Amino acid sequence: MNVHVTFRHLASSQSLREHVIEKLDKFKKYLHDPIDxxxxxxxxxxxxxxxxxxxxxxxxxxxxxxxxxxxxxIDLVINKMEQQLRKHKDKIKDHKNPQKVFTAPEPAL
Structure with a gap:
């Protein structure tokens, strides 16, 4: 995961950067590709x-x-993004394994 943290109108803080990176580790369970x-x-x-x-x-x-x-x-935005990722993963999971209903053909008389 490539993480870029930008500070605007705020002094760069190592503790904020570490807090963000620690919280972003939650995203690894939703996406396995290289993530920016x-x-x-x-x-x-x-x-x-x-x-x-x-x-x-x-x-x-x-x-x-x-x-x-x-x-x-930071906590609020991480939770919001996690909801989006969870929804995306559920869509992929449901799309790949749709529930197929099998109906037996009626015998011809």
Missing amino acids: VNVVLSVEKIRQIAEINLHAKDFQAHAIEESPDMYSS
């Missing part, structure tokens, strides 16, 4: 904004959240 993840952490007055852009082989997702605390913004 761009995380943007920004501050606008009192709003702490976390944004994630995820690019995989056949899937792209985007999520953005804001709150008064940066760590809670």
